[in-house]
Amino acid sequence: xxxxxxxxxxxxxxxxxxxxxxxARGTGLERVYLATATAWDGEMRDRIAxxxxxxxxxxxxxxEEPLALAAAMEREAAPGRVLLVDCLTLxxxxxxxxxxxxxxxxxxxxxCAALAAAxxxxxxxxxxxSNEVGWGIVPDNRLARDFRDAQGRLNxxxxxxxxxxxxxxxxxxxxLKGTPA
Amino acid sequence: xxxxxxxxxxxxxxxxxxxxxxxARGTGLERVYLATATAWDGEMRDRIAxxxxxxxxxxxxxxEEPLALAAAMEREAAPGRVLLVDCLTLxxxxxxxxxxxxxxxxxxxxxCAALAAAxxxxxxxxxxxSNEVGWGIVPDNRLARDFRDAQGRLNxxxxxxxxxxxxxxxxxxxxLKGTPA
Amino acid sequence: xxxxxxxxxxxxxxxxxxxxxxxARGTGLERVYLATATAWDGEMRDRIAxxxxxxxxxxxxxxEEPLALAAAMEREAAPGRVLLVDCLTLxxxxxxxxxxxxxxxxxxxxxCAALAAAxxxxxxxxxxxSNEVGWGIVPDNRLARDFRDAQGRLNxxxxxxxxxxxxxxxxxxxxLKGTPA
Numbered sequence: 001x002x003x004x005x006x007x008x009x010x011x012x013x014x015x016x017x018x019x020x021x022x023x024a025r026g027t028g029l030e031r032v033y034l035a036t037a038t039a040w041d042g043e044m045r046d047r048i049a050x051x052x053x054x055x056x057x058x059x060x061x062x063x064e065e066p067l068a069l070a071a072a073m074e075r076e077a078a079p080g081r082v083l084l085v086d087c088l089t090l091x092x093x094x095x096x097x098x099x100x101x102x103x104x105x106x107x108x109x110x111x112c113a114a115l116a117a118a119x120x121x122x123x124x125x126x127x128x129x130s131n132e133v134g135w136g137i138v139p140d141n142r143l144a145r146d147f148r149d150a151q152g153r154l155n156x157x158x159x160x161x162x163x164x165x166x167x168x169x170x171x172x173x174x175x176l177k178g179t180p181a
Numbered sequence: 182x183x184x185x186x187x188x189x190x191x192x193x194x195x196x197x198x199x200x201x202x203x204x205a206r207g208t209g210l211e212r213v214y215l216a217t218a219t220a221w222d223g224e225m226r227d228r229i230a231x232x233x234x235x236x237x238x239x240x241x242x243x244x245e246e247p248l249a250l251a252a253a254m255e256r257e258a259a260p261g262r263v264l265l266v267d268c269l270t271l272x273x274x275x276x277x278x279x280x281x282x283x284x285x286x287x288x289x290x291x292x293c294a295a296l297a298a299a300x301x302x303x304x305x306x307x308x309x310x311s312n313e314v315g316w317g318i319v320p321d322n323r324l325a326r327d328f329r330d331a332q333g334r335l336n337x338x339x340x341x342x343x344x345x346x347x348x349x350x351x352x353x354x355x356x357l358k359g360t361p362a
Numbered sequence: 363x364x365x366x367x368x369x370x371x372x373x374x375x376x377x378x379x380x381x382x383x384x385x386a387r388g389t390g391l392e393r394v395y396l397a398t399a400t401a402w403d404g405e406m407r408d409r410i411a412x413x414x415x416x417x418x419x420x421x422x423x424x425x426e427e428p429l430a431l432a433a434a435m436e437r438e439a440a441p442g443r444v445l446l447v448d449c450l451t452l453x454x455x456x457x458x459x460x461x462x463x464x465x466x467x468x469x470x471x472x473x474c475a476a477l478a479a480a481x482x483x484x485x486x487x488x489x490x491x492s493n494e495v496g497w498g499i500v501p502d503n504r505l506a507r508d509f510r511d512a513q514g515r516l517n518x519x520x521x522x523x524x525x526x527x528x529x530x531x532x533x534x535x536x537x538l539k540g541t542p543a
Contacts (some may be wrong), residue, residue, distance in 0.1 A: 009532060011497065012315030013333020132531065134373030135192065136317025136498025137506045144318045152375020159532035167531055169313065169348055170190060170340035172357040176534040192496030194514020316373065317498025325499045350494065350529055351371060351521035353538040 003027050003125045004163025004178055009132050015171030017086055020127045023181050030081040033060040034072060036091040066094045070118040077122035088130035092151055108150050116157035130155055184208050184306045185344025185359055190313050196352030198267055201310045204362050211262040214241040215253055217272040247275045251299040258303035269311035273332055289331050297338035311336055365389050365487045366525025366540055371494050377533030379448055382491045385543050392443040395422040398453040428456045432480040439484035450492035454513055470512050478519035492517055
């Protein structure tokens with residue numbers, strides 16, 4: 001396939017989602033937005049609904065899947081259609097919060113490995129958004145340290161599975177792997 | 182103009198200010214240093230004064246403006262003169278601390294939009310220094326989260342307004358937009 | 363020497379150590395692993411020993427030196443041998459924890475300057491791993507702020523002393539200085 005699976009990395013408010021949307025739009029293919037956000041309260045539910053409506057007006061079909069992401073990607077991927085997964089960081093949060101306390105690390109690693117393994121076999125291209133979270137001081141609390149370790153490992157796995165990896169800062173892309181879009 | 186407005190991004194102690202100073206010096210133009218730091222106490226006041234004297238010995242004229250930065254840039258910009266603004270992160274801190282509590286976000290966004298809009302119309306070139314602050318774990322406290330969101334959005338706006346954007350790590354520049362200096 | 367001293371920078375779980383190991387392995391030279399980790403408890407001691415055994419099976423000789431790193435590098439460096447120092451961030455932690463409380467900053471700066479000065483004079487090539495820690499929000503506590511300042515300054519010094527500097531994200535290298543490996 002000419003458009004490679006693309007991992008878009010960046011910090012908070014780096015413009016990574018906007019860049020990923022532009023990449024997906026640029027394919028000219030049918031667009032499916034795979035949202036991993038979970039509504040914790042009414043305000044969040046309203047915000048998610050509003051974003052979904054805005055995307056619909058812009059030509060996106062939205063699929064919400066906070067946890068079973070690999071299965072959703074396999075189900076939705078198709079030739080002539082591009083998937084935008086936004087984002088792996090919220091998905092990883094959901095996976096970690098739902099993992100069994102006595103086997104959290106192995107459950108999380110298995111889920112991440114399964115997700116990375118699913119990508120190359122998809123029937124159509126995917127653009128996946130993920131956060132860089134490991135460029136600061138070591139966090140005080142254990143959960144935050146575990147999360148940044150898991151996120152870093154996930155980003156490495158996904159980078160291996162994708163044909164293109166882009167790092168975004170201040171809205172500007174820097175291609176780390178593959179050819180610039 | 183041959184020297185484009187340049188945004189210099191980087192983490193703490195990345196060498197971004199030193200790189201920005203070298204860029205400004207390299208223009209061969211008259212140099213004005215627009216300092217946004219605010220003295221909270223006597224020690225800070227002494228430190229600011231010492232830095233100003235060191236820069237004067239090195240050929241800089243220093244202008245201090247913690248808040249009305251767009252106006253100061255418009256007033257000081259001139260053909261044959263380069264402005265160095267150090268830094269947008271301290272300016273944003275001042276703007277956020279001074280914003281009305283009931284309309285903080287809209288006031289901050291208006292100030293950032295006005296600053297970004299002012300740059301392309303300046304009568305001479307500017308080099309602007311700003312921090313990358315969103316590459317770590319989500320901060321615990323609300324103010325820190327709001328700040329990193331605002332800083333990320335400001336950096337995106339400024340990157341659109343500048344002809345060149347440079348990311349600095351370990352003192353080494355990586356050009357994200359425009360031609361390397 | 364054809365293989366330049368190489369500084370490998372990156373965030374937590376960025377794949378920087380794995381990349382550094384691959385660079386050292388690629389030289390085809392005899393390999394010495396200079397470990398700076400300190401065992402705080404029995405679990406850490408076991409982990410360090412396990413890693414040392416794994417590396418031995420892979421052709422590395424391990425030398426442990428938490429503090430006197432410049433001397434260890436000078437002693438171990440030799441033509442036909444490459445040193446891998448993993449990592450400068452743990453070393454800096456050890457230096458800061460061991461510094462005299464009333465002169466911490468000057469002691470740390472002297473140690474960092476001495477380390478950077480030692481590199482160009484080594485009898486054989488070195489690959490040095492260090493963390494980027496300054497891309498987040500300003501930390502709440504003083505020690506963390508001091509650490510990230512010291513780490514940033516150290517990375518700048520080391521980048522000046524090395525012929526090649528590589529920034530790693532998601533396991534992918536970005537060459538900031540020198541020619542890509």
